[in-house]
Amino acid sequence: MRMNRRGFLRQTGAVAAAGVLPVSMVRLAFGQEGQDFTFAYISDSHIQHIRGNEFVRNWDQGLKRAVAEALLEPKPDFVVFGGDLAQLGTKAELDHGAEMLSALRYPLYAVMGEHDYYLDLGEYWSELFGDHYYSFDHKGVHFVVLNSVLTYDEWTYHRWETPERRMLEMAGLDNPNGSPFMVGERQREWLRRDLARIPRTTPIVVLSHSPLQKIYKGWNFWTEDAEEVQAILAPFEKVTVLYGHVHQIQYNQIGSISFHSVMATAWPWPYPETYAHSGAYVPVMTVPMNRADPFNERDATGWQFIDVHTGRVAAHYTLYDNKNRTVAYNAATGRPEDTEYQNPARRIPPQAHY
């Protein structure tokens, strides 16, 4: 089933109320008028400068399309950009990406990606988008934005002769010269203090670029201090982590923490399980995306609407020329599940041979 925007609103109501109550009734039933809201999440656009005023057209088109669609109904409360706006962190790339994002007439919260960071360690990005990590509150939900793409000081400050070389080494997905992502002790300490004032019943949504869980180290689908970060979040009853970087749909549940990845507007990555040299830990509950049609430069890319309903998240993936998908927290099983394809009998078999 393809879902249009109104369709997903209906479906949201259905997920929340077993398909019987109109949306207004749902709100009444929970007695928390104003607690449900929607925001748009666009990520991983990888705007790439060629020369002069030339940029890679394909990546431009991906971001422009997501922005154009996010402007249509329904209006999101705000927009998150999930990191990797630029490809090599240059002023030209960040400026060009920010200009395209400026068409959005909504508040924008930006997350740092490694492609934005490793040229000047986020200095110019900060001029455009503000702090590298911060928190804010929206309709009863506490949002935390982390810069989760830091790494060891030796790698960042001493290993490379130039900032450009450092950026290039981190920009390669499977480059053995890279270094594992981490949130780092200083930011974890900030997180502890930030959350200290928040009641344990308050829903927490964490926005990061890397997964805050360990999936596959070879491609940095990984956060080195994931366990420490999870331990800080664990005491809260409802926690959701939304992350970019992986350019594919993933989801997981660890304790009270739900994990959802978001799509890239630029290009898809394969699932790391296709890469057999070392262990990959794609969560077993993830229903993989179907393989992209290589003719169609937008296939297996997209963006998402995030519905927050009584503190739990439903991620609606808008996938161009593909089946749209929704991954929503299932209160009965206590984990995120694909609302249509979780049952293996309902899945579209992926193309497994080429």
Place this chain on the structure above:
Amino acid sequence: MRLALLLLSLGAALRVAAQPLGLPPVPIPEDNPQTPEKIALGERLFNDVRFSSNGQVACANCHSPSSVFTDSPLKVSVGVDGLTGTRNAPTVVNAAYNLTQFWDGRSPTLEDQALHPFVNPVEMALPSHDPILEVIRADRDYVRDFRRVFGVRAEDIRIEHVTQAIAAFERTLIAGDSPFDRWYFGGDENAISEAAKRGFEVFLTDGRCVSCHTIEHDHALFTDHRFHNIGVGVNAMQDRIEELAKAFLVAKQRGVDVDVAVLSDADTSHLGRFAVTGDLSEIGAFKTPTLRNIAVTAPYMHDGSIATLREVVEHYNNGGVLPAGAPVNPFLSGGIRPLNLTEQQIDDLVAFMESLTSPEFQQLAQPERVSALGAGR
């Protein structure tokens, strides 16, 4: 007309006649079997101008046998009292193979499609289908033919009988056997020029054409039956898409007739398949048309906005814009990108498309370039 008459003259042999080279068997719905009498009735209905508000517009006005069942060279069709619609009349020839009808696929069958132009205010503009049935019931020949074909008395004739007969006639408008078919499926090396053969190679490779204008191992319909935003129409209104898409969805919720809305307003028309489905992926998207007889059905695209095949290729070569460098809309299909074809490749592609004209329509052909002349025979 020659085509239809030819097929009609085959009489009862029609149902077992071998299909033309390059085409699959014509799909015939179980509830509307072909009979020679039904086909003849459908042809008469197709040409009857009385089924319009001013008594001057028949189906055949915009789907004229002398123009490959289009109204070429018009950009958009003209209905009653000179009113114009927003879309270029697609050919009825080989429409029997379409999985949906109309440029935006808003109709699932030929039978359903035939219902709408009668009552569209810019086409035949009747207030309802009742005047058609009144004309038919008062016409002795029609009454006799409907009884013979459907076994109904005059008072039992319904609009569904009318559209079934028209659809049966349209299913006889089948044309393959083009020079390309004789070369590619028939093995006749001399059927097309070297330029057309090179053009077919571009069609399969650098031109990226075949991904949507598909071909099979034993036939070629040159359509994937899907909907794509290729930058036509929607490019010019891209700054207003947000406003127009919202306004249309609101109007649709209030019950506006999609068929009327898309033919009476150019901006709404350019929303394409989105107007039918409300799917964001289909803003500005239109159905892939067949390429058969394309050289004799100019102008091109849903709005007839491109005059020649060469300009069509240039539009694709520029990545979905004309002229080169014009701004492209953000909803552009992911298959459309700059191609960097050479002038030679563009000429060859045009020569290839000119090889897709069926013999029935060859006398209409006027090659765009001298180099495309010469079928090599």
